[in-house]
Amino acid sequence: MSLLEIRNLEVTYAGHAGTRVRAVAGVDLDVEAGQIVALVGESGCGKSSLGKAAVGLVAPSAGTIRFAGEPLQPLRRAARPRSQRKLQMVFQDPFSSLNPRRRVGDLIAEGGQVATEAGETPMSVGECLERVGLSASFADRYPHQFSGGQRQRIAIARALAARPRCIVADEPISALDASAQAAVANLLVNLVRELDMGLLFISHDLAIVRTIADLTTVMYLGKIVETGPSAALWRDPLHPYARSLIAAIPRPDGAGGLPADLPGDVPDPARPPSGCRFHPRCPSALPQCRTSEPQREMLQPGRTAACFVAAAAATATA
């Protein structure tokens, strides 16, 4: 039993003229304690919807989410069950996720109430601040007195005050400068290791993901197309989409080559292509990719991909 266990999850929104848009179209995902699982993909692939469903901010239309063995209830007006308060979220933009009119210490203490109500001693405001590399004396200040990187540390400190067992972080470093990105990413890694938390790290930045995540999951148009240990996935991506994403990253090596582009846009999730959802953009699509949808299979130990071409290649080398 995983700490966070997502099975066959679907998230559906109402589209134009009564259509239904399946933003997440049947996803399985696990996060273990002490593990960093990254979820990557282009905008519109459903990664944020999955993240929101994972903490109960949107109600799934099908499938199950279990946290610490218990089914997760979507958030309603009533207080959420105590067992689920150990699942916390960190958002992308620390300029809008922190109330500008409240002191940092109060913001963090509010996170701590969750632990108090559960009969535990919350992490003190001072300890929370120090854990994220800030001085305990900052508790009296307001969010506007901090830089973007510092604010994101405060948002993480607020999540920590609840003594979480798992954090879902949706693009937690995208709004920051490269140097602050590195610092906040390292901070998250250290916290996960020291506190034995699970972390679902949602990002579009594959280079950072490769550096910090134990496992990487690649989503395309609502479905997982590849999963595996980050280093192996980066070195030798199995799915053509994962390969294109990695090839599109410009390398800061000074050599001056343009990265490879992936022509076309992510299709409208209300009208996904037939067969493999990636086939209209896929450089190696076969005729069967247009008609039948590949299922995710274990192609190498610990690595899965949903692709006929990758599966055939794996069989040929096996």
Place this chain on the structure above:
Amino acid sequence: MTGAPLVSIENLTISLPARDGSRLFPVRDVSLSIAPGEILGLAGESGSGKTITALSLLGLLPPGGRMSGHIHFDGKDLLTLPPREISAIRGRDIAMVFQDPMTALHPMLSIEKQMTEHLRHHRGVDAAAARARAIELLDLVRIPNAAQALKRFPHQFSGGMRQRIAIAIALCCGPRLLIADEPTTALDVTVQAGILRLLQQLRSELGLSVLLITHDMGVMSALTDRVAVMYAGRVVEEGGRQAVLQTPRHPYTHGLLQALPHERGDDMLLTPLQGSPPAIGALPPGCPFNPRCAWAEGRCREAEPVLRAVEAQRSIACVVDPLVKVPA
């Protein structure tokens, strides 16, 4: 570099009024030049002065902003020309593309309206000619089915297509310099790759000069010819793209590159710079980078180093120069 530069900024200093009546200096003594058809990259953390330097070329300073020094564009000094001549240059010869194409485009106007209004205003052409030119420009930025696209509105396009449209609008009046401020930061990497390719093509097809502002060293590496790195309002390192990114000589440039994912043996590392950039009103004495610098010495706290040439086509503002490679 041979031939006269298209843009040459000399000793540019920009001051802004502070709340207490004193003045702040977000840009101090910056000199840069861009040759025709050249792409110059401007790097640095938020608040380092990159965007305001670029905006000064368009005369777009915040209220109360003042400039001193010289900005030569095609031989004319933009800071001393009569206002009418300056606005002619700014409207026609210098164009800008912003980070977020959704806010740069008007959501309620069709693409045709946004493109042709611009053309008719600056070029004084009739509606039919403006429309023909707009179609030509949309073709140039690789918008499929340009005649149809003109009738549509910004929300009907994806982020990458919107940025292409914003670039087409910037190209309406045939600019010679395009200022691109983080043009791909809001886009996915796959879409970013296409925009980078487009900018590269425009440079070679139109001979356009580009001032590219980005904090992404990968984007910098893909597109630029030369790179200038800014810190606390000054240029601290400048040189050829390959030299600066492969063998940075200023400790700040080195730090920026170390903060990116990099391999050491089997491990992937992220080594952030210590501390944060100083506020422009409260610079430390001496070199503004000294509190964050691993190599700082006593003299770094005494005087601010000036930018000096250390090899052909390369300048740094560092007296210690700890990263110089001594030939074996």
